[in-house]
Amino acid sequence: xxxxxxxxxxxxxxxxxxxxxxxxxxxxxxxxxxxxxxxxxxxxxxxxxxxxxxxxxxxxxxxxxxxxxxxxxxxxxxxxxxxxxxxxxxxxxxxxxxxxxxxxxxxxxxxxxxxxxxxxxxxxxxxxxxxxxxxxxxxxxxxxxxxxxxxxxxxxxxxxxxxxxxxxxxxxxxxxxxxxxxxxxxxxxxxxxxxxxxxxxxxxxxxxxxxxxxxxxxxxxxxxxxxxxxxxxxxxxxxxxxxxxxxxxxxxxxxxxxxxxxxxxxxxxxxxxxxxxxxxxxxxxxxxxxxxxxxxxxxxxxxxxxxxxxxxxxxxxxxxxxxxxxxxxxxxxxxxxxxxx
Amino acid sequence: xxxxxxxxxxxxxxxxxxxxxxxxxxxxxxxxxxxxxxxxxxxxxxxxxxxxxxxxxxxxxxxxxxxxxxxxxxxxxxxxxxxxxxxxxxxxxxxxxxxxxxxxxxxxxxxxxxxxxxxxxxxxxxxxxxxxxxxxxxxxxxxxxxxxxxxxxxxxxxxxxxxxxxxxxxxxxxxxxxxxxxxxxxxxxxxxxxxxxxxxxxxxxxxxxxxxxxxxxxxxxxxxxxxxxxxxxxxxxxxxxxxxxxxxxxxxxxxxxxxxxxxxxxxxxxxxxxxxxxxxxxxxxxxxxxxxxxxxxxxxxxxxxxxxxxxxxx
Numbered sequence: 275x276x277x278x279x280x281x282x283x284x285x286x287x288x289x290x291x292x293x294x295x296x297x298x299x300x301x302x303x304x305x306x307x308x309x310x311x312x313x314x315x316x317x318x319x320x321x322x323x324x325x326x327x328x329x330x331x332x333x334x335x336x337x338x339x340x341x342x343x344x345x346x347x348x349x350x351x352x353x354x355x356x357x358x359x360x361x362x363x364x365x366x367x368x369x370x371x372x373x374x375x376x377x378x379x380x381x382x383x384x385x386x387x388x389x390x391x392x393x394x395x396x397x398x399x400x401x402x403x404x405x406x407x408x409x410x411x412x413x414x415x416x417x418x419x420x421x422x423x424x425x426x427x428x429x430x431x432x433x434x435x436x437x438x439x440x441x442x443x444x445x446x447x448x449x450x451x452x453x454x455x456x457x458x459x460x461x462x463x464x465x466x467x468x469x470x471x472x473x474x475x476x477x478x479x480x481x482x483x484x485x486x487x488x489x490x491x492x493x494x495x496x497x498x499x500x501x502x503x504x505x506x507x508x509x510x511x512x513x514x515x516x517x518x519x520x521x522x523x524x525x526x527x528x529x530x531x532x533x534x535x536x537x538x539x540x541x542x543x544x545x546x547x548x549x550x551x552x553x554x555x556x557x558x559x560x561x562x563x564x565x566x567x568x569x570x571x572x573x574x575x576x577x578x579x580x581x582x583x584x585x586x587x588x589x590x591x592x593x594x595x596x597x598x599x600x601x602x603x604x605x606x607x608x609x610x611x612x613x614x615x
Numbered sequence: 616x617x618x619x620x621x622x623x624x625x626x627x628x629x630x631x632x633x634x635x636x637x638x639x640x641x642x643x644x645x646x647x648x649x650x651x652x653x654x655x656x657x658x659x660x661x662x663x664x665x666x667x668x669x670x671x672x673x674x675x676x677x678x679x680x681x682x683x684x685x686x687x688x689x690x691x692x693x694x695x696x697x698x699x700x701x702x703x704x705x706x707x708x709x710x711x712x713x714x715x716x717x718x719x720x721x722x723x724x725x726x727x728x729x730x731x732x733x734x735x736x737x738x739x740x741x742x743x744x745x746x747x748x749x750x751x752x753x754x755x756x757x758x759x760x761x762x763x764x765x766x767x768x769x770x771x772x773x774x775x776x777x778x779x780x781x782x783x784x785x786x787x788x789x790x791x792x793x794x795x796x797x798x799x800x801x802x803x804x805x806x807x808x809x810x811x812x813x814x815x816x817x818x819x820x821x822x823x824x825x826x827x828x829x830x831x832x833x834x835x836x837x838x839x840x841x842x843x844x845x846x847x848x849x850x851x852x853x854x855x856x857x858x859x860x861x862x863x864x865x866x867x868x869x870x871x872x873x874x875x876x877x878x879x880x881x882x883x884x885x886x887x888x889x890x891x892x893x894x895x896x897x898x899x900x901x902x903x904x905x906x907x908x909x910x911x912x913x914x915x916x917x918x919x920x921x922x923x924x925x926x927x928x929x
Contacts, residue, residue: 317840319736349727349840434883440890465883470894473841476830480629484879487621502835505739509836528674528739613887 308549310369311362312346313355313377316473321523322498323472324348327373330541337546352376359384363391369548371395375442381406385558392557394548397442404559407551409544411564413443413496413520414450414607415598416537416571419591420518421454423535424492425462426587427516434485436478436495436503437468447496447520449610458590464615465490475502482506486515492534494518507532516582525576534582535575535591543569566595567602622876623760628834630872631771632657632826636850637857637864638778639822643697644854645782646815647795647808647918648704651715654847655722656696656820657827658840660689662726664828665838666733668740676741686767686828693824696722697816705812708922719847727840734838742836743767765833778861791815795916798923808923823847849901856901858908859915867904871897 310331318328328346335342345367347358355377362370363384372381372395381393385406393402396409424433433455437448448466455462465485469477475498482493482503491514495503500520507517508529519525519536544562551560564570573595575583583591597604636653643650650656667685671677696718703714743765751762782788790811793801798808830846831838853871857864874897882893 317731317736320839321737325736464885466885467879467882468890468894470891471841471844473839474844475837475839476835476842476844476846479835480625480875481879481882484621484625484876485883487625488618488880488883498839501737501837501839505835505837508739509744612885615885 307343308341308369308552309343309345309365309367310371310545310548311358311367312344312371312373313350313358314346314348314373315350315352315376316498317348318346320498321501321527322521324373324498325523326521326539327371327541330539330543331545333540333542334545334549337542338549341549342545352380355380356384363388368392368552369394392548392552394558399561401561402558404557406558407548408561409564410561411443411446411539411570412603413447413539413564413571414453414605415566415602416520416573417447417450417452417494417496417607418454418457418605419535419537419573419594420447420494420520421451421456422458422590422594423454423518423583423587424451424494425455425457425459426590427534427582428459428462428492429514430489430491431459431461432463432465432489432491434482434488434490434493435464435466436481436485436493436500437466438472438478438497438499439470440468444496446607449607450605451494452610452612452615453605453607463489466612466615469499472497472499475499475505478502479506483509486510490515492516492518494520496520500524504529504533522572522574525574530576531578533576534579535573537571537573539564540570540572563603565602566598567600618880620756620759622873622880624763625876625879626869626873627760628764628768629875630868631765631768632829632834632846633850633853633871634775634865634868635771635826635829636823636847637853637868638774638861639693639819639826640851640854641778641819641857641859641861641864642782642791642815642822643819644919645795645859645916646791646812647798647916647921647923648701648812648816649711649715649851649920650697650700650718650816650819650823651712651848651851652696652700652718652722653715653819653823653850654843654845655719655726656693656823657830657843657847657850658723658726659696660693660824660827661831661842662730662827662838663692663824664689665740665742665831665836666729668742668832669734669738672740674738674740679743682743682832685832686825689824689828690821691824693820693822693827694817695820696824697818697820698813700820701813701816704922705809705816708924711920711922723840723843730838730840737837737839739837740832742832767829767833771829772865775861775865782861787811787814792916794923795918798918798921799925802923802925808925812923823850826850849898852901852905855915856905856908867901870904871901874900 314324316324369392381395385393394407398408399410478499479502517532522538664685668681671681703709748762752758794808794811853867856867878893878896
């Protein structure tokens with residue numbers, strides 16, 4: 275009896291392992307539900323980088339009813355993310371997104387090991403293997419709009435920029451901001467400082483406070499750490515110190531009364547595009563850009579601060595938006611040299 | 616002139632969280648226990664500090680009592696976590712380094728989990744505003760540098776001489792120092808070494824909790840999982856930097872924070888200098904000072920890190 279039970283247990287175990295190893299491939303997803311897994315280093319409610327992708331996937335779910343099944347893993351350091359990826363692979367996920375350039379090596383390794391699964395990571399302008407998509411926000415466009423607003427709003431001719439690190443889409447946003455300010459106010463002083471971290475919003479607050487003390491009256495910042503800088507701006511409740519955001523969610527929060535306008539990434543467009551490509555049998559080997567032209571960015575003014583932008587600012591922003599919609603990817607952001615500011 | 620005033624005026628509030636946590640860690644280490652879990656206690660303090668005013672007002676202004684309650688709760692839970700750490704390293708004589716890392720992970724993880732459960736996403740609170748001292752804050756140069764800060768900044772700097780007095784001029788301070796310097800001798804004259812260590816850990820925990828609450832209630836007025844961002848470990852390093860003495864620790868915290876304010880200001884001037892090096896500057900400064908300190912000054916309390924067992928002969 276004991277022997278039979280042991281055989282039975284082993285048989286059940288092997289069946290379980292075999293079933294766990296069963297993975298529907300991308301071809302099976304065509305027309306059916308696409309299972310998407312998201313791996314992020316922060317949380318889905320960080321009012322920044324990770325929330326933008328999470329919201330985008332939820333939006334794509336609405337746009338493509340019944341087409342997307344979605345799971346996510348938060349607070350995944352790159353060294354821990356491998357086990358989460360393996361779990362998703364074993365559960366038959368079709369697309370696994372590592373949302374951040376820090377997941378590049380992991381995604382490429384996994385893509386080689388599991389050629390039937392589609393992987394995606396960004397920001398990156400690289401073209402990956404045939405089962406890897408990359409995505410790159412051309413965020414110099416959003417930065418440029420913020421720069422136009424800051425350059426036209428500043429009364430002290432001094433604006434501040436709180437960056438996380440000088441890389442990826444943050445570098446593009448920041449340099450776009452500089453170009454925007456210079457386009458409308460060449461004499462404005464632009465103070466650029468980096469915290470060295472995407473998440474340390476205490477330090478971002480310190481940077482913002484330093485810049486305000488040095489005379490900046492319009493500030494901006496990118497990534498989730500920027501929230502600390504916005505908070506520092508909001509601390510100057512009655513002073514004419516303003517913020518231009520890189521996430522529309524910043525308009526709606528308590529500190530939003532300082533936020534004249536904001537742009538957001540619309541990852542919904544990327545996800546819808548990914549599903550369409552999967553349906554068409556394309557499983558990677560492409561970089562998907564985000565820009566205003568392809569719906570990858572959205573922009574909004576803060577309606578409660580209408581008096582701050584009505585007139586010349588609004589007109590300039592709308593003209594520029596139209597230009598971006600017609601001809602994307604035209605700003606030479608990489609030419610900006612901070613040491614010459 | 617303005618540049619210098621700005622650096623000094625910003626450096627002082629930047630230093631407060633580090634100073635509070637370092638003073639707490641100094642009491643721990645003076646009693647013979649080094650607590651690497653300071654970061655975890657600070658995270659819990661940061662969360663609990665903002666939880667009370669947030670729970671009362673959901674982001675809207677609340678009476679100052681709630682802010683004070685938040686600070687007190689952060690201190691109370693900090694003290695409890697200090698005692699919990701004491702249970703592990705004093706009573707059960709667990710290795711202090713490993714237990715400290717465990718406490719750090721426990722504190723950061725628990726604060727994040729509770730935050731998600733009770734608050735949800737990143738939320739801000741009105742927090743505690745600056746309180747410029749009338750007349751004094753109007754004095755040129757000195758006013759903005761010394762008298763235009765948050766009430767907790769003034770209290771923290773008053774705490775420095777108080778900590779010195781307690782440590783070097785009171786019987787309890789003597790017991791703390793004896794427990795860290797020569798616990799066997801202390802025991803032989805009737806000092807209950809382990810009890811003193813528990814007391815020091817409670818004080819250290821309370822100050823670390825207050826340091827965390829300062830960040831979430833006074834400096835940035837919001838909480839996120841990453842709020843402490845290594846400041847607990849810097850606080851531990853500052854105790855070595857300050858040779859376990861309150862005034863030197865204050866000097867270290869101020870030096871670090873002025874360097875921080877300076878590097879942020881330099882970055883904003885568009886000087887052609889890699890920002891990565893600028894960000895590194897305060898940390899590099901601490902390492903350089905530690906590296907050039909006399910070895911004898913860096914030895915610290917003789918029994919630091921060693922559990923005390925009165926049943927053992929050595």
